[in-house]
Amino acid sequence: MSEEKKSLNFLEHIIEEDLANGLPKNDLRFRFPPEPNGYLHIGHTKAIGISFGLGEKYNAPVNLRFDDTNPAKEEQEYVDAIKRDVSWLGYTWANELYSSDYFQQLYDWAVLLIKEGKAYVDSQSSEAMAEQKGTPTVPGVDGPYRNRSIEENLDLFQRMKNGEFNEGAHVLRAKIDMAHTNMLMRDPIMYRILKKHHHRTGDTWCIYPMYDWTHGESDYIEQISHSLCSLEFKPHRELYNWFKESVYPYSQEELPLLPKQREFARLNLSYTVMSKRKLLKLVQEGIVKGWDDPRMPTISGLRRRGYTPAAIRDFIERVGVAKRDNVIDVSLLEFCIREDLNKTAPRVMAVLDPIKLVIENYPSDQVEWLEAENNQEDESAGFRKVPFSKELYIEKDDFKEEANSKYFRLTLGKEVRLKNAYIIKGESVVKDANGNITEIRCSYDPESLSGSGTEASLRKVKGTLHWVSIKHAVKAEVREYDRLFMHEAPDTDEEKDFMEFLNPDSLKVIEAFVEPSLTEAQTGDRFQFQRLGYFNVDDDSTADSLVFNKTVGLRDNWAKQTKPAEPKPQTQQKPQQNKRPAIEVIKQLGKKYTNYPADKQEKVKEEIKMLAKEVSYEDLQPLFGTAAKKVGTRIATAIALGVLLEQGLEKHDDILEFIEKAQEDTNDILVAETANL
RNA sequence: UGGCCUAUGGUGUAACUGGCAACACGUCUGAUUUUGGUUCAGAAGAGUCUAGGUUCGAGCCCUAGUAGGCCAACCA
Numbered sequence: 001m002s003e004e005k006k007s008l009n010f011l012e013h014i015i016e017e018d019l020a021n022g023l024p025k026n027d028l029r030f031r032f033p034p035e036p037n038g039y040l041h042i043g044h045t046k047a048i049g050i051s052f053g054l055g056e057k058y059n060a061p062v063n064l065r066f067d068d069t070n071p072a073k074e075e076q077e078y079v080d081a082i083k084r085d086v087s088w089l090g091y092t093w094a095n096e097l098y099s100s101d102y103f104q105q106l107y108d109w110a111v112l113l114i115k116e117g118k119a120y121v122d123s124q125s126s127e128a129m130a131e132q133k134g135t136p137t138v139p140g141v142d143g144p145y146r147n148r149s150i151e152e153n154l155d156l157f158q159r160m161k162n163g164e165f166n167e168g169a170h171v172l173r174a175k176i177d178m179a180h181t182n183m184l185m186r187d188p189i190m191y192r193i194l195k196k197h198h199h200r201t202g203d204t205w206c207i208y209p210m211y212d213w214t215h216g217e218s219d220y221i222e223q224i225s226h227s228l229c230s231l232e233f234k235p236h237r238e239l240y241n242w243f244k245e246s247v248y249p250y251s252q253e254e255l256p257l258l259p260k261q262r263e264f265a266r267l268n269l270s271y272t273v274m275s276k277r278k279l280l281k282l283v284q285e286g287i288v289k290g291w292d293d294p295r296m297p298t299i300s301g302l303r304r305r306g307y308t309p310a311a312i313r314d315f316i317e318r319v320g321v322a323k324r325d326n327v328i329d330v331s332l333l334e335f336c337i338r339e340d341l342n343k344t345a346p347r348v349m350a351v352l353d354p355i356k357l358v359i360e361n362y363p364s365d366q367v368e369w370l371e372a373e374n375n376q377e378d379e380s381a382g383f384r385k386v387p388f389s390k391e392l393y394i395e396k397d398d399f400k401e402e403a404n405s406k407y408f409r410l411t412l413g414k415e416v417r418l419k420n421a422y423i424i425k426g427e428s429v430v431k432d433a434n435g436n437i438t439e440i441r442c443s444y445d446p447e448s449l450s451g452s453g454t455e456a457s458l459r460k461v462k463g464t465l466h467w468v469s470i471k472h473a474v475k476a477e478v479r480e481y482d483r484l485f486m487h488e489a490p491d492t493d494e495e496k497d498f499m500e501f502l503n504p505d506s507l508k509v510i511e512a513f514v515e516p517s518l519t520e521a522q523t524g525d526r527f528q529f530q531r532l533g534y535f536n537v538d539d540d541s542t543a544d545s546l547v548f549n550k551t552v553g554l555r556d557n558w559a560k561q562t563k564p565a566e567p568k569p570q571t572q573q574k575p576q577q578n579k580r581p582a583i584e585v586i587k588q589l590g591k592k593y594t595n596y597p598a599d600k601q602e603k604v605k606e607e608i609k610m611l612a613k614e615v616s617y618e619d620l621q622p623l624f625g626t627a628a629k630k631v632g633t634r635i636a637t638a639i640a641l642g643v644l645l646e647q648g649l650e651k652h653d654d655i656l657e658f659i660e661k662a663q664e665d666t667n668d669i670l671v672a673e674t675a676n677l
Numbered sequence: 678u679g680g681c682c683u684a685u686g687g688u689g690u691a692a693c694u695g696g697c698a699a700c701a702c703g704u705c706u707g708a709u710u711u712u713g714g715u716u717c718a719g720a721a722g723a724g725u726c727u728a729g730g731u732u733c734g735a736g737c738c739c740u741a742g743u744a745g746g747c748c749a750a751c752c753a
Contacts (some may be wrong), residue, residue, distance in 0.1 A: 036753085072752090183680085231747070324683050338715095465712095
């Protein structure tokens with residue numbers, strides 16, 4: 001009875017392999033190590049989901065460890081926000097820990113490293129050190145303090161710790177190799193003097209350890225088995241290993257397990273940015289109202305926007321884990337939240353862009369409280385009452401004086417159903433002096449009440465409209481959001497700053513009318529405004545002035561048909577394809593050539609001819625040797641060759657040979673293309 | 678002119694130690710529907726960056742290219 005096995009991602013493969021090679025399952029331990037210098041965003045959720053997800057999968061502890069080694073940037077406010085966000089997502093950490101808890105241990109180990117000659121105090125300016133460090137292509141050179149005596153190093157380091165020196169006077173460096181191809185191995189700094197107050201250790205320390213030294217050893221101290229981080233830390237792995245192996249002999253009795261760092265590609269989401277620095281800029285420049293602005297990709301922003309933890313976790317699951325750079329389409333995130341909310345959100349009626357509808361044959365003073373189902377996807381959701389009367393608001397978009405048969409909504413002379421109420425027929429319109437419609441007049445069929453079971457009520461009409469009784473309508477502010485940036489990957493453009501792609505219309509504030517039941521709604525409550533989308537009650541909402549956020553719209557096939565004009569944003573052009581040499585493109589086009597239908601082949605052929613004009617004989621020549629079975633490539637070569645010959649290329653022997661072989665081929669196209677060369 | 682990493686439909690991820698490329702989103706049909714939603718049925722779309730090699734057989738292995746990413750903070 002094997003449940004179909006879910007395929008593993010590469011991290012799970014690594015763990016399975018370690019387990020198979022004898023790592024006890026009980027030794028599995030993970031960690032999520034945020035620096036408390038900003039708010040968590042959806043990108044972090046991936047890292048959280050990976051490590052906490054693995055913890056859940058293998059029933060292993062996951063530590064929440066604050067990587068707080070830089071007192072200049074870190075604050076308690078961020079610690080609190082991070083804890084709140086991780087909890088909100090529904091994860092439970094085994095221990096709440098701080099790198100700063102290990103400062104003493106780190107210091108003790110550093111002293112031992114100095115004694116072994118593996119670390120030294122450097123007393124140069126940062127500029128001088130940077131110069132000696134070299135560049136990726138130029139090896140570094142040793143600095144003048146590199147070979148200080150162990151005694152001097154010990155003395156200096158001790159005095160650094162005691163606060164005898166000013167910031168910048170000295171640093172402690174690991175002594176590795178200034179000419180190493182990995183720049184991180186060129187005697188990396190382990191400690192710097194920082195006379196700053198730390199949010200946890202106060203003024204106890206005036207030297208603070210750097211990331212590489214701290215992070216790996218914190219993993220080691222916590223006996224983390226798999227330390228998972230994003231790809232940009234790949235080069236750090238070598239140093240991570242150097243440090244941990246250097247320290248291992250000191251503590252192998254108490255700390256037998258050496259952690260293993262592995263790296264995955266971080267998440268990018270289309271039409272937004274995903275770096276704390278850039279998000280902070282949006283906050284500081286007032287582009288958004290704060291870290292929790294519903295347009296922000298922060299966890300707190302998504303939460304305020306109405307996203308659910310379940311939807312976000314589902315999203316992370318679907319996104320997968322691998323090692324290549326990626327840009328996830330927001331439509332996947334939207335799919336996840338719709339899927340969750342569709343099952344759980346109560347339906348209500350709200351009109352965002354109202355126009356008055358008068359039912360001429362409905363008694364002026366009559367009010368009916370009609371039965372409305374709260375959620376047809378959830379039987380337990382029950383029913384509520386909505387008031388109906390002679391004068392209603394409907395959506396402006398839901399009426400046209402005349403329209404073709406594809407338009408299912410209200411027109412003059414046609415019937416539609418009012419959701420939960422009656423079938424109506426458009427009769428006439430009232431216009432102002434400028435010809436704008438100010439009022440729609442209709443008649444209703446008193447026999448057609450929803451759910452009454454009468455023959456009239458069962459009549460099929462093509463459209464159903466939502467509405468709200470004017471007399472009973474409640475005013476509410478609705479905030480509609482659009483993407484923050486116009487560019488799919490705003491921070492990848494080489495010339496333009498990401499701020500240049502800001503969408504000026506990312507927020508639209510609307511005065512809407514909602515059904516009266518919504519006066520009961522509490523902050524955070526989520527609803528489906530029928531036919532419109534999902535909305536939640538914003539933090540700014542009060543009892544007498546409701547504020548809603550639009551979480552996400554419903555899928556809308558009608559809108560797609562109406563304006564297919566929206567040009568597919570050009571941004572999907574792969575930058576690589578733009579810069580690719582013509583010959584490369586020709587090869588690619590050729591490869592698929594034989595699969596294309598005839599008309600497409602014509603097009604591709606023209607394209608190849610265009611490209612061939614940029615190709616030299618030297619480019620093309622190697623393709624003459626293309627394997628016989630790769631017919632497409634040979635066809636493309638033939639087409640391109642034709643262009644070159646036309647331009648006066650001489651027929652070398654290898655060209656003749658190529659043509660000769662092609663003529664003998666069984667593929668008609670190839671034969672035809674080479675026939676008149 | 679250096680080192681490291683990556684390359685599979687529009688997007689993202691699969692394909693157990695080589696066996697004629699799967700799933701999801703998106704797109705497009707059709708059915709159902711008192712939400713142009715949901716649900717259901719179906720379709721299109723990749724010969725796996727290129728070339729060569731090993732093999733009976735390569736997305737997986739080897740070689741050489743090409744393209745993209747990361748690396749020069751007393752940040753993490």
